[in-house]
Amino acid sequence: MAGRAAGGNGMTASTHAADVLIIGGGAGGLSCAITIASAETRKWFAGRRVIVVDDGTSDLKKARLFNAPGVEPGMLGTELLEGMEQQLARYESATILRGTVQRAERLPGRRFIATLESGEEVVAEELVLATGYKRWDVEGLDHVPEPHPRIGKANRIHLPHDGCYRIEPDLHVAGLLAGGSSQFAIAAGIGAQVAVEVLSRWAGRATHVHDNA
Ligand SMILES: Cc1cc2nc3c(=O)[nH]c(=O)nc-3n(C[C@H](O)[C@H](O)[C@H](O)COP(=O)(O)OP(=O)(O)OC[C@H]3O[C@@H](n4cnc5c(N)ncnc54)[C@H](O)[C@@H]3O)c2cc1C
Numbered sequence: 001m002a003g004r005a006a007g008g009n010g011m012t013a014s015t016h017a018a019d020v021l022i023i024g025g026g027a028g029g030l031s032c033a034i035t036i037a038s039a040e041t042r043k044w045f046a047g048r049r050v051i052v053v054d055d056g057t058s059d060l061k062k063a064r065l066f067n068a069p070g071v072e073p074g075m076l077g078t079e080l081l082e083g084m085e086q087q088l089a090r091y092e093s094a095t096i097l098r099g100t101v102q103r104a105e106r107l108p109g110r111r112f113i114a115t116l117e118s119g120e121e122v123v124a125e126e127l128v129l130a131t132g133y134k135r136w137d138v139e140g141l142d143h144v145p146e147p148h149p150r151i152g153k154a155n156r157i158h159l160p161h162d163g164c165y166r167i168e169p170d171l172h173v174a175g176l177l178a179g180g181s182s183q184f185a186i187a188a189g190i191g192a193q194v195a196v197e198v199l200s201r202w203a204g205r206a207t208h209v210h211d212n213a
Pocket residue numbers: 023024025026027028029053054055056057058059060061062063064065066067068077099100101102130131132133135137138174175176177181182183184185187188
């Protein structure tokens with residue numbers, strides 16, 4: 001879906017279009033993307049697209065996990081990340097772009113545009129910020145992180161939200177940047193909740209995604 005030609009919508013050859021752009025492909029961002037994409041066969045999903053942009057600094061890369069529910073005890077965080085990326089790759093509706101988002105802002109009207117350091121752009125209807133609780137280098141939004149409420153270390157950050165991870169109706173925060181404590185299950189759980197909020201908007205009613213045994 002990348003590389004649409006320039007047209008009246010202002011998109012260029014290096015512009016990608018998405019219904020949801022997730023900035024950050026760690027525990028929170030990938031969980032959000034997997035849950036959204038898992039609904040791709042629903043009628044109301046209607047061919048929508050999810051793009052994750054990630055530059056490879058997830059805290060999971062430093063972890064060996066013994067207490068993450070459902071994860072084989074002792075698994076390396078790198079293996080867990082790789083498995084989640086492979087899981088996401090099973091869905092046609094999802095794409096991962098490697099790179100750093102330097103700027104994200106609103107276009108006139110409703111959509112967002114994000115610019116990567118490569119010059120590539122992503123135009124999206126909804127934006128999920130899942131960049132972790134250690135760094136914030138995305139310029140252009142009207143929201144700036146505050147000190148994290150649940151971590152006993154300086155320089156940890158979070159973005160305030162409405163209690164269900166919404167900053168604006170179409171702008172969400174996931175993972176530890178949403179204020180969760182530093183556990184894989186918490187970061188991934190917030191990502192899944194954000195996904196369900198997005199899917200519920202698309203479905204026009206409260207929903208979730210289950211598969212039967
Ligand atoms: C040493 C260590 C050990 C740990 N051990 C455990 C454990 O045993 N059990 C447990 O449950 N948890 C453990 N954790 C915690 C777990 O790793 C985190 O809770 C989880 O990774 C947080 O997920 P996140 O999505 O918020 O952030 P991350 O997983 O850190 O992901 C954030 C992602 O955003 C990307 N990003 C940021 N800014 C940009 C940008 N501008 N453009 C593009 N991409 C961007 C980064 O590259 C990164 O991949 C450990 C963490 C560490 C550091």
